[in-house]
Amino acid sequence: xxxxxxxxxxxxxxxxxxxxxxxxxxxxxxxxxxxxxxxxxxxxxxxxxxxxxxxxxxxxxxxxxxxxxxxxxxxxxxxxxxxxxxxxxxxxxxxxxxxxxxxxxxxxxxxxxxxxxxxxxxxxxxxxxxxxxxxxxxxxxxxxxxxxxxxxxxxxxxxxxxxxxxxxxxxxxxxxxxxxxxxxxxxxxxxxxxxxxxxxxxxxxxxxxxxxxxxxxxxxxxxxxxxxxxxxxxxxxxxxxxxxxxxxxxxxxxxxxxxxxxxxxxxxxxxxxxxxxxxxxxxxxxxxxxxxxxxxxxxxxxxxxxxxxxxxxxxxxxxxxxxxxxxxxxxxxxxxxxxxxxxxxxxxxxxxxxx
Ligand SMILES: Nc1ncnc2c1ncn2[C@@H]1O[C@H](COP(=O)(O)OP(=O)(O)O)[C@@H](O)[C@H]1O
Ligand SMILES: [Mg+2]
Numbered sequence: 633x634x635x636x637x638x639x640x641x642x643x644x645x646x647x648x649x650x651x652x653x654x655x656x657x658x659x660x661x662x663x664x665x666x667x668x669x670x671x672x673x674x675x676x677x678x679x680x681x682x683x684x685x686x687x688x689x690x691x692x693x694x695x696x697x698x699x700x701x702x703x704x705x706x707x708x709x710x711x712x713x714x715x716x717x718x719x720x721x722x723x724x725x726x727x728x729x730x731x732x733x734x735x736x737x738x739x740x741x742x743x744x745x746x747x748x749x750x751x752x753x754x755x756x757x758x759x760x761x762x763x764x765x766x767x768x769x770x771x772x773x774x775x776x777x778x779x780x781x782x783x784x785x786x787x788x789x790x791x792x793x794x795x796x797x798x799x800x801x802x803x804x805x806x807x808x809x810x811x812x813x814x815x816x817x818x819x820x821x822x823x824x825x826x827x828x829x830x831x832x833x834x835x836x837x838x839x840x841x842x843x844x845x846x847x848x849x850x851x852x853x854x855x856x857x858x859x860x861x862x863x864x865x866x867x868x869x870x871x872x873x874x875x876x877x878x879x880x881x882x883x884x885x886x887x888x889x890x891x892x893x894x895x896x897x898x899x900x901x902x903x904x905x906x907x908x909x910x911x912x913x914x915x916x917x918x919x920x921x922x923x924x925x926x927x928x929x930x931x932x933x934x935x936x937x938x939x940x941x942x943x944x945x946x947x948x949x950x951x952x953x954x955x956x957x958x959x960x961x962x963x964x965x966x967x968x969x970x971x972x973x974x975x976x977x978x979x980x981x982x983x984x985x986x987x
Contacts, residue, residue, distance in 0.1 A: 635669040638978060639707075639716065639729040641736055641746065642672065642691060645679035647825040647846065648737035650694070655953035656735040657692040658960070662970045668978065671727065673705055673716060679740065681705050683718045683727065707732070711754030731981050733758040735953060738822045739847075742950040743769035756981040759929035760949040767925050768947040771851055772819050774925065778944055781924035783917060785944050786853040786936075790819070791840065793848055802840070802852075803833045810854040816840055819849035822948065824888040829855070856943050858936030860887060861904040863918035864951070864962035866976065868928045868983050874915040875962040877935075879904035900958060902965050906937045914942055921947060929980050932959045 640663075642656030643649055656672075663670055672684040674696055682697070683705035690696045704719040705727070715728035732755050734746045744766030750757035760768065767773050775785045789805055796802075806814055816839035817827040826846035828839040836852070843850040860882070864875040880887055881899040904911065918933040921944055925931075932951035936943040951959035963973045 635667060636978070637728060637730045638663065638668045638670050639727075639732050640670060640672050641675060641732060641734045641741070643675040643677070644736040644738070644741040645675065645677060646736065646738035646740050646742075647821060648823045649677045651823055651952060651954065652735055652737050652741070653691050653694060653696075655737065655957070657688055658953050658955055658957075658970070659733065659735050659974060660688045660691070663974050663978075664971050667975065671729075673707075674702070675736070675741075681707070683716065707749055707753055707755075709749060709752035711752065714754055729755055731756045731758065731978055733978065733981075734950065737950055737952070738825075739769075739820060742822070742948075743820060758977050758981045760927050760931065764926040764928065765949050768927070768931065768949045770819050770849070771817065771946055772849060774947055775851075777925055778921055781920060783921050783924070783944050784942065786815075786856050788851045788853040791844075791850040791852065793844065796840070796844070799837060799840070803836060806836060806852055810852065812836075813855045815853045815855060816843050817851055817853070818843045818846035819851055821846045827888065856936040856938060856945075858938035858943065859904065859906065860934065860945075861906060861914060861937045862932055862934045862958050862962070863914060864959045864966075865918050865922045865927070865931050865933055866929075866963065866968075866973075866980075868980050870923055872919055872922055873966070874918040874922075874933075875966050876902065877904045877906075877911060877914055877918075878902040878958050878962050878965075879906070879937075880958070900956075900961065902961060904937065910937055910942065917942055917944065929977055930959070932962075 642652050644652055674682045674684040682702040684696050685701050686699040705716045708717050715726050718725055718727050732750050744762040747757050747762040747765045772790045778785050813831045826843045830836040830839040860880045861877045863877040866873050879901040883898045921933055932948045934945040960970050
C-alpha cells in the first residue's frame with residue numbers, strides 16, 4: 633500500500649518560532665516512517681515558506697534556513713492541486729500531500745490561519761480546525777465561550793488599543809473590578825511571551841505597554857492562586873479522552889518563558905498532586921471545554937486547581953511537542969507513546985466527523 637504523504641510545517645512567523653523548531657524535530661524523529669512518507673516545509677520568522685529537504689537535526693538549531701537545497705514553496709489554495717508548488721532549480725513542480733501536520737505554535741499557525749488555508753487546499757489538517765483554533769488562540773474569545781458553557785475562568789478586563797486613550801480609566805476599572813495583583817497578557821500569544829504580573833498602577837501601566845507590543849488586544853486578569861495543572865485531550869467530536877493531569881511547579885515567580893524552556897528547572901509531576909475528586913472533575917471539565925470550543929484532534933487544557941475549585945486558564949490547540957513538553961508526557965502516561973500518538977493524530981485528521 634502506498635504510504636500516506638504528510639507535509640510537516642515548522643517554524644512560522646510567530647514569537648514561538650524557536651519552540652516550534654524543537655517540537656517539529658521531535659515529531660519528525662518519531663513519526664512512523666513505515667506508514668508515512670514525510671516531507672518538510674519550513675516557514676521563516678519573516679513568513680517565507682521553504683521546501684526543506686535537509687537533515688532533521690538542523691531544524692532544531694535554526695541552521696535549516698541556510699541550507700542551499702531549500703526552495704520557495706507555497707501551499708496552493710487550489711483544491712485540485714492538493715499540495716505545494718515548489719520552485720525548484722529546474723522549474724516549478726507540484727509536491728502532492730495527503731495531509732498537513734502544522735507543528736506551529738502561536739500566531740500564524742495555531743490561530744486558524746494555516747487551518748483555513750488547508751481547508752481551501754482541500755487537505756486534511758492535523759489538530760483543530762480553523763474556527764476552534766481561532767477561538768482558542770484569542771484568550772478573550774475562549775473565556776467568553778467557556779463562560780457560556782458554565783466553566784469558570786479568571787475574571788478579566790479586555791483592552792483594545794483604543795482603550796489606551798484612557799489609562800486612568802483602565803486603572804480605576806482594574807482596582808474596582810479585579811483588585812491587584814493582576815496578570816496582564818496579550819490575547820493572542822503563547823509561551824508566556826508578553827505576560828507580566830502587576831501589583832500596582834505603575835506596574836500595570838508598564839505591563840500593558842509590554843503586552844501591546846505583542847498584539848492588538850490585551851487581557852488584564854485577576855490573579856488566581858492555585859496549582860498549575862494541565863490535561864491532555866485527544867479525539868474528535870464527543871469521542872474524546874482526557875488524560876490524567878500533570879502539574880507544573882514553576883522555577884520562577886510564574887511560569888514564564890525562561891521557566892518553560894530555558895532553565896529546565898520547573899518541576900513536572902504526573903499525576904498532579906490534587907485530590908482524586910478534583911482530578912476527576914478536572915478531566916470532565918477539560919473534555920467539556922474541548923467540546924464547547926469545537927476542538928478536534930488534540931488540545932492541552934490548562935487549569936489552576938484552587939482550594940475553592942477549578943479555574944480554567946487556557947486551551948492550547950498545538951501544545952508543545954518538545955521532549956520536555958507536557959502533552960506527549962501525559963499521553964505516554966496514558967499508555968500512548970509518542971510514535972503511536974502522532975499516528976493517532978494523523979488518523980484523526982482524516983475522520984470526516986472532525987467536529
Ligand atoms: N490569572 C492568573 N493568575 C495567576 N497566574 C497567572 C494568571 N494568568 C497567567 N498566569 C501565569 O502566567 C503563565 C502564562 O500565562 P498563560 O495565560 O498561560 O499564557 P501563555 O499562553 O503565554 O502560556 C501561566 O502559566 C501562569 O504561571
Ligand atoms: Mg499557558
